[in-house]
Amino acid sequence: MSGRVWVGTSNRGFAQQAQEELKRLLGPAVRFGWLAPGETFWFQSPLNREETIAAIQRQEPIFLRHLFPADAEKEWTGTSEEAIGAVCGLIEQERAALGLGSSIAVQIRKPEGESQLPAPSSLKAELDVLLEQEYGLRPVVRESDWILSVYMTRGRLYAGITRPEQNISDWSGGAVRFRKEEGQVSRAKFKLLEAELAFGLDFHSYRQALDIGAAPGGWTSLLLERGLAVTAVDPAKLDPSLLGHPRLTYLAKKADEVKFEPGKFDLLVCDMSWSHRQMAKLVLQLAEALQSGGTAIITVKLMHKKAFQSIREVEEDLSGAFTLQKAKQLFHNRDELTLFFLKS
Ligand SMILES: C[S@@+](CC[C@H](N)C(=O)[O-])C[C@H]1O[C@@H](n2cnc3c(N)ncnc32)[C@H](O)[C@@H]1O
Incomplete structure (x- = not known):
């Protein structure tokens, strides 16, 4: 050789x-x-x-x-x-x-x-x-x-x-290792922690986040820890430890049942375990609620391992409102990857 x-x-x-x-x-x-x-x-x-x-x-x-x-x-x-x-x-x-x-x-x-x-x-x-x-x-x-x-x-x-x-x-x-904290709501929190590192973000610099598919609340808990006000949307239950938080608004609804004033949020995160195209459709419907220049972090399920095609499809489906900055399969992703978009 x-x-x-x-x-x-x-x-x-x-x-x-x-x-x-x-x-x-x-x-x-x-x-x-x-x-x-x-x-x-x-x-x-x-x-x-x-x-x-x-x-x-x-x-x-x-x-x-x-x-x-x-x-x-x-x-x-x-x-x-x-x-x-x-x-x-x-x-x-x-x-x-x-x-x-x-x-x-x-x-x-x-x-x-x-x-x-x-x-x-x-x-x-x-x-x-x-x-x-x-x-x-x-x-x-x-x-x-x-x-x-x-x-x-x-x-x-x-x-x-x-x-x-x-x-x-x-x-x-x-293999990015984070220490598991006592009382941690879900392991999913590691995915958002790793995304923050991988995409060079600092969530402290954001103010208002929309978390779609938030339950049981690992991502929401991280954003609350970073000082943001969080609107968590999920028909499933959030962990009881989060419920009384003064900066949390919990809407026990599906993503297509909620509506917000335009530009209310500067960060949108979405970790729904759904078909990627359905997920993109729901995110697009909520795009107006994100300020122009706002950040979106989205988990994409990789169906049948057609990985590159799935990325292309989500990018295309969201292209009316979002510009893809970086795609990365994080260590804490399983059959999925994470996308970082900016609102156009
Ligand atoms: C992988 S879990 C999210 C984990 C969460 N990021 C955490 O850190 O704990 C996926 C969630 O998406 C929610 N979900 C699925 N379809 C939804 C929809 N149409 N609207 C809102 N949430 C949905 C599910 O109820 C489930 O709680």
């Missing part, structure tokens, strides 16, 4: 879409092989390292969640000693570029269920000590100068060093 090999990761079941994106960005000559079927794969880019990174950064993929270059790739029998040897070899090679005292985040992964391979957490602990004591680097978990990524399979090990912004996501494998 010649040319630069990379490790790419998507949400489970969406690697084919991630590979399609890579073909579009890097050219049809890109080649693939599975590391964890449906989720993690190697790919050989026809472009060099800088060109590959630039192509990905120019147009961020929707389904490719994370990537790193295999600066070191070796056959191995699966022992910690071999992994440490391979990583130290790579660090020696890059020592001058890394710079003494730089911070480095070690991110180690393996396919689920590979119990014979070293545990990523204990390998990371060993490497952190070595990187500090032998190489004068500063191991950290987040906001590092460098990321050392390692992917282990039975038989092959891949390792690469990058700047955090070169991996699409600076979380290990793009």
Whole structure:
């Protein structure tokens, strides 16, 4: 095999879409092989390292969640000693570029269920000590100068060093982890938290939100925490812990049964688990209630995995009132993705 090999990761079941994106960005000559079927794969880019990174950064993929270059790739029998040897070899090679005292985040992964391979957490602990004591680097978990990524399979090990912004996501494998809070209304809250990060938004800067399909209220609770007044629409019940909130208006109705004064809201969020075209129709009916320039965050169910077609259809259906800014399958999305629109 010649040319630069990379490790790419998507949400489970969406690697084919991630590979399609890579073909579009890097050219049809890109080649693939599975590391964890449906989720993690190697790919050989026809472009060099800088060109590959630039192509990905120019147009961020929707389904490719994370990537790193295999600066070191070796056959191995699966022992910690071999992994440490391979990583130290790579660090020696890059020592001058890394710079003494730089911070480095070690991110180690393996396919689920590979119990014979070293545990990523204990390998990371060993490497952190070595990187500090032998190489004068500063191991950290987040906001590092460098990321050392390692992917282990039975038989092959891949390792690469990058700047955090070169991996699409600076979380290990793009798996964004939030701490579950006591009394958290729903796990769906993580989707909106992740959307805030992924789309570079700060919900503190908004005032009035309309939450369509709000129950049980994870998204509503986040927006209330950010200081917004929230109108939550859902025929299903909101969590009782939210009901007395002074900035909450709860309308126990379907989205097509409510109407608001034009421009009342500066943020519209919609997380209805509905057919994407029906959802787009309902959002369009409520579009007038959103100020011009207002933000809309919308979850789109991916029916029958016709993912790109679903995005195109929602974009087209909403094009009379909204302009798509970014589409991203978030780590917390399952068979869905999240769209960020601005009201035209
Ligand atoms: C995935 S849940 C939303 C979870 C919510 N974002 C949270 O954070 O807790 C989808 C919700 O959409 C609601 N829904 C479905 N059809 C609706 C409609 N036509 N109008 C309003 N809500 C609807 C359902 O009742 C359900 O509560």
